[in-house]
Amino acid sequence: MRNKLLRILLILAILMVVVIIDFPVLKDLKTNIFKRDVSPVLGLDLRGGLQVVLQAPKGYNIDQETLQVAATILENRSNALGVSEVVFQVAGDNYIVGEFPGLENISEVIGVIKQTGMLEFVDVGDALLAPGSKITTDYQVGIKTAPESITPTPAPLNVGQPEVASPETSPVTVFHTVITGADLETVVVTPPKNPGDGYAVAFTLKSDAKGVFGAFTKANIGKMLAIVLDKEIVSTPVIRQAIETGEGAISGQGDNAYTYEEANNLRITLFYGKLPVALEIAESRVVGPTLGQASLQKSLFAAAIGFAIVSLFMLIYYRAPGFVAIISILLFGLITFALYLLIPVTLTLPGIAGFLLSVGSALDANILQFERIKEELRKRRTLFQAVDLGWSRAWPSIRDSNLATIITSSILFWFGSAFGATIVKGFALTLALGVGVSLFTALFVTRTLLNLGVKFFEKLDKKRWFGI
Amino acid sequence: MNILGKRYLFFLFSFLLIIPGLVIIALDGLPLSIDFKSGSLVEIGFTLDKAPQTSDILAIYNQNNVVDAQVQTSVDNQIFLTVIKSSSLTQEQYNSIIGGLKSGYDPNLVERRFDTVGPSISKSVTSRAMMAVGIASIAVIIYITFAFRGIAHAFRYGVCAIIAMMHDILIVISIGAIGSKFFGWQMDSLYLTALLTVIGFSTQDKIVVFDRIRENEPILRKVPFEKLVNHSIIQSLQRSINTQLMTVEFLLLALALFGGDTLREMCVILLIGLLSGTYSSIFIAAPILVVWENKEWKTWFRKAKTVQV
Numbered sequence: 001m002r003n004k005l006l007r008i009l010l011i012l013a014i015l016m017v018v019v020i021i022d023f024p025v026l027k028d029l030k031t032n033i034f035k036r037d038v039s040p041v042l043g044l045d046l047r048g049g050l051q052v053v054l055q056a057p058k059g060y061n062i063d064q065e066t067l068q069v070a071a072t073i074l075e076n077r078s079n080a081l082g083v084s085e086v087v088f089q090v091a092g093d094n095y096i097v098g099e100f101p102g103l104e105n106i107s108e109v110i111g112v113i114k115q116t117g118m119l120e121f122v123d124v125g126d127a128l129l130a131p132g133s134k135i136t137t138d139y140q141v142g143i144k145t146a147p148e149s150i151t152p153t154p155a156p157l158n159v160g161q162p163e164v165a166s167p168e169t170s171p172v173t174v175f176h177t178v179i180t181g182a183d184l185e186t187v188v189v190t191p192p193k194n195p196g197d198g199y200a201v202a203f204t205l206k207s208d209a210k211g212v213f214g215a216f217t218k219a220n221i222g223k224m225l226a227i228v229l230d231k232e233i234v235s236t237p238v239i240r241q242a243i244e245t246g247e248g249a250i251s252g253q254g255d256n257a258y259t260y261e262e263a264n265n266l267r268i269t270l271f272y273g274k275l276p277v278a279l280e281i282a283e284s285r286v287v288g289p290t291l292g293q294a295s296l297q298k299s300l301f302a303a304a305i306g307f308a309i310v311s312l313f314m315l316i317y318y319r320a321p322g323f324v325a326i327i328s329i330l331l332f333g334l335i336t337f338a339l340y341l342l343i344p345v346t347l348t349l350p351g352i353a354g355f356l357l358s359v360g361s362a363l364d365a366n367i368l369q370f371e372r373i374k375e376e377l378r379k380r381r382t383l384f385q386a387v388d389l390g391w392s393r394a395w396p397s398i399r400d401s402n403l404a405t406i407i408t409s410s411i412l413f414w415f416g417s418a419f420g421a422t423i424v425k426g427f428a429l430t431l432a433l434g435v436g437v438s439l440f441t442a443l444f445v446t447r448t449l450l451n452l453g454v455k456f457f458e459k460l461d462k463k464r465w466f467g468i
Numbered sequence: 469m470n471i472l473g474k475r476y477l478f479f480l481f482s483f484l485l486i487i488p489g490l491v492i493i494a495l496d497g498l499p500l501s502i503d504f505k506s507g508s509l510v511e512i513g514f515t516l517d518k519a520p521q522t523s524d525i526l527a528i529y530n531q532n533n534v535v536d537a538q539v540q541t542s543v544d545n546q547i548f549l550t551v552i553k554s555s556s557l558t559q560e561q562y563n564s565i566i567g568g569l570k571s572g573y574d575p576n577l578v579e580r581r582f583d584t585v586g587p588s589i590s591k592s593v594t595s596r597a598m599m600a601v602g603i604a605s606i607a608v609i610i611y612i613t614f615a616f617r618g619i620a621h622a623f624r625y626g627v628c629a630i631i632a633m634m635h636d637i638l639i640v641i642s643i644g645a646i647g648s649k650f651f652g653w654q655m656d657s658l659y660l661t662a663l664l665t666v667i668g669f670s671t672q673d674k675i676v677v678f679d680r681i682r683e684n685e686p687i688l689r690k691v692p693f694e695k696l697v698n699h700s701i702i703q704s705l706q707r708s709i710n711t712q713l714m715t716v717e718f719l720l721l722a723l724a725l726f727g728g729d730t731l732r733e734m735c736v737i738l739l740i741g742l743l744s745g746t747y748s749s750i751f752i753a754a755p756i757l758v759v760w761e762n763k764e765w766k767t768w769f770r771k772a773k774t775v776q777v
Contacts (some may be wrong), residue, residue, distance in 0.1 A: 290540055317710065349730055359609070360716035364711040371707045397675065400612075403680075404612065405668055412597075412664070415600035419593075
């Protein structure tokens with residue numbers, strides 16, 4: 001009894017949470033919790049977005065194959081889960097067209113592109129590390145080091161050997177990350193100040209990183225600061241002076257002086273993350289939808305008609321349990337949509353069709369149960385027994401059939417991520433979500449509501465209310 | 469109702485559906501859209517008040533026998549920019565399109581780009597997706613063998629489910645090819661999604677039917693296997709009809725009829741593909757189980773001999 005009450009309370013709690021997420025209410029609260037605007041992201045077909053042209057700087061030669069590799073890397077970075085519908089296409093001889101649904105700001109695009117090209121400024125003390133060697137830092141993706149751990153004289157847990165370290169030596173040395181690429185505001189190449197000097201890469205920091213970087217550089221003049229991308233050393237400039245204004249420059253000296261090309265490569269790496277070719281945004285523009293709102297309304301209208309017909313069928317054919325199924329399916333829809341908003345899944349027209357289809361297949365778990373209940377009722381069991389037996393008979397088939405689909409979608413997702421097939425990855429994620437949520441609603445909502453209804457239904461005419 | 473008695477008729481029926489599509493593909497190749505192969509990218513700047521509507525641009529493309537153009541528009545510094553992606557244009561087609569736009573709308577339009585554009589889904593994706601489906605199939609066979617370990621020959625159930633899934637894939641490919649021949653359909657990203665959907669839900673249906681066999685086998689131990697399977701199919705028939713025809717197909721039908729042109733092709737392919745999924749669990753997967761149990765292939769050639777004699 002207590003158990004039953006608990007289940008109902010849990011269902012109500014979930015209902016409340018997903019309704020708040022799904023509908024445009026309490027916007028400020030949601031923005032606070034999720035750190036962004038929780039509203040549907042519509043795809044390029046329905047709402048449009050930002051189109052950018054990524055081009056190699058003048059004088060760079062690139063071939064089509066490398067460009068294709070770069071496009072794939074970019075697509076993976078900006079579409080980690082495969083559901084943001086970002087598209088990169090190689091075009092012409094030397095550029096890539098990228099399209100970002102729902103974005104309007106070029107800075108957002110840059111943020112997205114370099115997202116997983118993890119750039120760090122790392123305190124390596126006196127260790128001389130060759131470019132290309134791998135190191136370990138105390139910065140984990142997604143977890144920023146706590147500010148209090150950054151002291152003016154940060155001592156690495158274990159200072160590396162003073163000779164050039166090859167990738168396999170001292171794998172346990174953990175270096176301290178001072179700031180990350182997220183802290184950079186601007187990066188430009190500056191010409192040599194004196195003839196004989198090389199080019200330099202000047203950068204400015206965002207205001208909240210200024211203090212940390214200032215204190216660190218002040219305490220470590222003469223030491224090295226490694227620029228590390230995806231845990232691999234890009235270069236190790238020497239700190240010449242304290243950088244307290246948040247403006248600094250990276251330059252080589254003597255033999256290591258940067259040519260313009262080297263400096264420019266470094267600038268692009270700092271700003272866009274590492275790619276097999278140097279690419280930067282040459283043009284950008286906000287583009288309108290290819291299909292537009294009219295087709296969105298059309299398909300939503302079609303979805304409503306489809307759902308109405310299916311609900312009617314469930315009511316006529318299964319009567320009272322059919323009503324339970326409709327409630328269960330509505331909750332399925334609300335939960336799935338809430339997950340779409342939270343991930344967030346970019347909604348395109350075919351995506352909406354897929355969502356509707358998952359509603360249909362979520363009904364399967366209900367239908368399997370109801371058919372078994374009917375069977376048991378025909379054997380003249382009491383309603384209580386029939387509901388109980390119906391569930392236990394239907395469960396193995398619900399479990400095995402859905403698990404098989406989840407296995408298929410996990411493998412598709414894993415393959416999609418391993419080989420950069422974002423369309424496969426996105427499909428697999430939404431399929432698994434649909435199946436997972438439908439398992440939950442069938443197991444939890446339909447069953448609980450049916451059990452709850454047994455007492456009430458028992459007095460009713462079984463012929464009329466169960467459609468036997 | 470004796471479904472299994474006519475099993476070779478059902479096999480024949482499926483072959484008749486699959487073969488024409490494969491023949492079309494063998495002759496014409498896969499009807500790939502610009503999602504999978506290179507196309508043309510045209511960028512034109514119009515004066516703001518002389519810019520054509522998206523539908524006008526599509527009409528001009530259509531006049532030049534290009535039916536798959538996608539138009540994106542943008543307003544920037546008093547210039548109305550349009551970016552049009554389509555299948556590859558010849559120089560003549562391009563000139564004719566520009567000519568049409570100049571004479572019909574803006575004589576001073578600026579031709580900003582006319583380039584090739586690579587596929588949005590790179591070539592390797594399709595082959596990798598196929599590889600992923602292959603590995604997923606093996607995993608499903610292993611899972612079904614495990615889930616059915618309580619009854620004899622559990623391994624067969626997994627293999628039969630996957631054979632039936634291959635059947636569904638072939639049906640969808642065949643329908644796509646037939647559609648391309650007669651209605652000008654193209655295999656685009658929506659088609660790939662529809663195909664993956666059919667694959668994802670295919671084994672679900674098979675397992676529901678097999679589950680009945682798993683449940684009945686210990687109870688009806690003395691009944692011949694063929695009868696047992698037939699009985700199990702009939703028991704799960706109501707569910708198959710209700711889930712498939714009444715819910716999924718109704719939803720898709722509503723989308724195909726009222727959801728606009730963009731989705732129609734995808735919905736038709738899904739409709740047929742998912743129907744095939746249900747059909748094959750009853751008329752392909754379960755009958756193959758029986759064929760396997762009876763080792764009927766031993767008599768296939770003997771029959772052929774008697775016919776010859």
